[in-house]
Amino acid sequence: MTMEDNKELIGEVDKTMEPVAEGADNTSEIDRLTMENRIYRAILGNTHAMIFWKDRDSRYVGANKAFLDYFGFASEDAIIGKTDVELGVHSDPLQCLNDEEVVLYEGKSVIRSEGKVLVRGHEREIVASKVPVFDDGEVVGLVGNFRDVTDTNNSFREVIAELNKFRDKQKHFEFYDQLTNVLNRSGIYEVAADFEEKFMEEQKDFATVYLDIDEFRSFNDSYGYQFGDDLLIKIARKIESVLDEECALSRLGSDVFIVLVRFDKEEEIADLMKRMREVVGSIKKVDGYDTDISFSYGYAKYSDFMDIDRLFLEADRKLHERKDEKQ
Numbered sequence: 001m002t003m004e005d006n007k008e009l010i011g012e013v014d015k016t017m018e019p020v021a022e023g024a025d026n027t028s029e030i031d032r033l034t035m036e037n038r039i040y041r042a043i044l045g046n047t048h049a050m051i052f053w054k055d056r057d058s059r060y061v062g063a064n065k066a067f068l069d070y071f072g073f074a075s076e077d078a079i080i081g082k083t084d085v086e087l088g089v090h091s092d093p094l095q096c097l098n099d100e101e102v103v104l105y106e107g108k109s110v111i112r113s114e115g116k117v118l119v120r121g122h123e124r125e126i127v128a129s130k131v132p133v134f135d136d137g138e139v140v141g142l143v144g145n146f147r148d149v150t151d152t153n154n155s156f157r158e159v160i161a162e163l164n165k166f167r168d169k170q171k172h173f174e175f176y177d178q179l180t181n182v183l184n185r186s187g188i189y190e191v192a193a194d195f196e197e198k199f200m201e202e203q204k205d206f207a208t209v210y211l212d213i214d215e216f217r218s219f220n221d222s223y224g225y226q227f228g229d230d231l232l233i234k235i236a237r238k239i240e241s242v243l244d245e246e247c248a249l250s251r252l253g254s255d256v257f258i259v260l261v262r263f264d265k266e267e268e269i270a271d272l273m274k275r276m277r278e279v280v281g282s283i284k285k286v287d288g289y290d291t292d293i294s295f296s297y298g299y300a301k302y303s304d305f306m307d308i309d310r311l312f313l314e315a316d317r318k319l320h321e322r323k324d325e326k327q
Contacts, residue, residue, distance in 0.1 A: 041167045051145045053133070058083050058100050061141065072120055072150070090122050091116045095202035103130045103142045115146075125150045177251040180230055188250035188258050195262060197301060207269055208311050209259040209299040210319040211239075211276075214326075216255035223289050228255075231286050234294065238279040242272070259316075269299060296323045 298318025
């Protein structure tokens, strides 16, 4: 509906009102229409909802005060006869154009369509709804409204971020040792399952290595449990320093560590054990006390068992076998 059409429509309304005004019997109807008009204007002028109406060509015919104030337009004259593209109010006008084609050419309503607008140089997020306006069964324009959801979305994103942090912390507690920050029993089993899957795909073997710190209990008895905790942390950091992406480290409990390692040749396990002995043996002082650290170990290969539980049990058995030999 163009501006000329609006003028003609107003003229027709004036004509129809003239004879009605002469008839005393129609005074109550005039009063009713006048009251309704005042109510509509009061609603449009005072609501916080941004309301607008457009013609068949998506050109603005009018908008309420909230709409004009939101974008910083002085009056309706700034928007009447113009499109959103001409006004430059949409950062991505394609979404708006697609929605309005549905309303104007298909006669369907578009409800709660998300979009973005530019307000005084700043991008804001909105949710808009638009419904067709019919005249004798033909779509002649649309009426729409939108609300700014930027702050709500930002708050929602902040809540989601906090929930994700909480979930990550929960996951950390579930899969990581709280003292040394390496994997715990659950975490190492997850990695073992991943290595098993890769073994089936690539046929690359992996081993489980159980480590036990020699005479650890005597350290606790001599220097206290804080010393023991600090020693375990140092050992974990030292072992991590010689591991690569094909390895994973876990603390099973007390002074027992587990290393998972993928390998091409079994000699690689012996080389890794040598490097771990060197770095662990380099710990000479903890909390001011002189130390001489060594460990016992036992390992087993996945290809010998094809079962993770049996793999871990065998590595543990070999560890205790070696420890018994030392005694």
